[in-house]
Amino acid sequence: MxxxxxxxxxxxxxxxxxxxxxxxxxxxxxxxxxxxxxxxxxxxxxxxxxxxxxxxxxxxxxxxxxxxxxxxxxxxxxxxxxxxxxxxxxxxxxxxxxxxxxxxxxxxxxxxxxxxxxxxxxxxxxxxPFLVPEPAPRGFVFIADAAGIPYVNALIEQLGEDYPLKVWLVEWHASDRDIELGNAPRLEVEWIQPTEAALLEHVKGFEWQGWFPHLICEAAILLPARRYLQKERGLGKKDMHVHAYWAQGKSMGKNRDA
Ligand SMILES: Cc1cc2nc3c(=O)[nH]c(=O)nc-3n(C[C@H](O)[C@H](O)[C@H](O)COP(=O)(O)OP(=O)(O)OC[C@H]3O[C@@H](n4cnc5c(N)ncnc54)[C@H](O)[C@@H]3O)c2cc1C
Structure with a gap:
């Protein structure tokens, strides 16, 4: 669909x-x-x-x-x-x-x-819900980690028949690989070391023309990748979905009185 x-x-x-x-x-x-x-x-x-x-x-x-x-x-x-x-x-x-x-x-x-x-x-x-931008991209790249797998799977289900999908998963723990990923005819999965340098190198090595990235991993690792895509590849806010899901060593989110 x-x-x-x-x-x-x-x-x-x-x-x-x-x-x-x-x-x-x-x-x-x-x-x-x-x-x-x-x-x-x-x-x-x-x-x-x-x-x-x-x-x-x-x-x-x-x-x-x-x-x-x-x-x-x-x-x-x-x-x-x-x-x-x-x-x-x-x-x-x-x-x-x-x-x-x-x-x-x-x-x-x-x-x-x-x-x-x-x-x-x-x-x-x-x-x-995520809506495919117009004109439709060539395909989608998901940069996520274990916490983002529920989102990635939901989108694989919705986009996987119509688009090539690349899923780059930042591997914080070996057990992350036990979390099941969805399937699609043109789905490619790669695991990446949990460092800014490793993700940035991966991002730099990809030909982004026409591809739409979803950056939904840990905040510190996400930031240099986002900056690179904006500054060096000219992607604007509408050209990617960016949402830091968590921050290493910190809590994310508001508090209120119970
Ligand atoms: C839009 C959105 C959707 C999300 N969907 C999901 C989802 O479906 N499933 C899911 O599991 N998470 C999801 N997350 C991530 C989740 O909200 C965070 O991981 C959250 O910080 C967990 O809260 P906490 O109270 O357990 O830990 P916090 O109080 O935020 O943090 C406590 C400690 O745990 C560490 N920590 C927090 N999250 C992680 C993590 N993912 N991996 C390793 N260490 C961590 C922190 O660095 C800190 O040291 C989503 C986040 C967003 C923004």
Whole structure:
């Protein structure tokens, strides 16, 4: 399916979705209905959120800002982004896939102990599904790591029949390779050492003409690659999707009173 068609789908959320975007969201109650290990280091949490699904109709690959207790700061909650997959709008359910990283933060800590009946809140700010730009690119390059695999898989599913896809995965741990990647006829996967230099070298060695990059890896590694693509290859904001997913040695995201 060509995601240009997705424009209609996104608009098809109707007036409520549009109003929610303008109002900049509310918090929705989410309840865990099932958990399982998606991979040895990634826990899947099936979530029931009928109001969220009915009002904002989240699409595969969009993300939610979820609120989890911050045990380091008593009485506070931390907001963290997680990608929505396997959406069942009718049932009002979807799945979130949590990388169980070390050191753990509020989100990974919460996920490790989440069980049926655990409740949390999520905010939706209208993250919008990815739409293929016009004119359509020659293909897509995903620069991600384990935390980005849920997003990459959602897009492989949506783009893989129509476009060549290259997935460059920054390998922080050998166990990252146990997280299953989607399949597509023209999909190429490469693993890259977790250094700025290794990723930059890879980025410099690629002929970018016509390709659309998604940069969704760790912040410090992402930055030089983004700068290079902007300054040396002339890619503008519209020519790539850039979103740092996490920062080594730091917590990312807001806090609020619980
Ligand atoms: C749009 C978006 C979508 C995302 N989707 C997903 C998703 O579907 N699944 C998923 O697992 N993550 C996803 N992430 C990444 C996730 O939000 C971050 O990894 C987040 O920082 C984890 O929060 P935490 O509370 O566990 O750790 P934090 O409190 O943020 O950090 C605590 C410690 O953990 C380290 N850390 C944080 N994240 C990682 C990591 N990924 N690998 C290794 N060390 C880490 C930090 O460097 C820090 O030392 C997404 C991020 C964004 C912005």
């Amino acid at each position: 060509n995601l240009v068609e997705g424009t209609g789908r996104a608009m098809g959320r109707g007036i409520t979705g549009a109003v929610m975007k303008l109002l900049h969201a509310q918090d929705y109650r989410c309840e865990v209905t099932r958990t399982w290990m998606h991979a040895p280091t990634m826990k899947a949490v099936r979530v029931s959120a009928p109001e969220l699904c009915a009002q904002v109709d989240p699409q595969e690959g969009e993300y939610l800002r979820c609120w989890f207790p911050d045990l380091q700061r008593g009485g506070k909650e931390a907001m963290r982004g997680y990608t929505v997959v396997d959406v069942d709008k009718q049932a009002g359910e979807f799945t979130l896939l949590f990388l169980l990283h070390e050191p753990a933060g509020p989100a990974s800590h919460w996920a490790a102990s989440a069980q049926v009946g655990t409740v949390f809140e999520a905010s939706y700010y209208g993250s919008a």
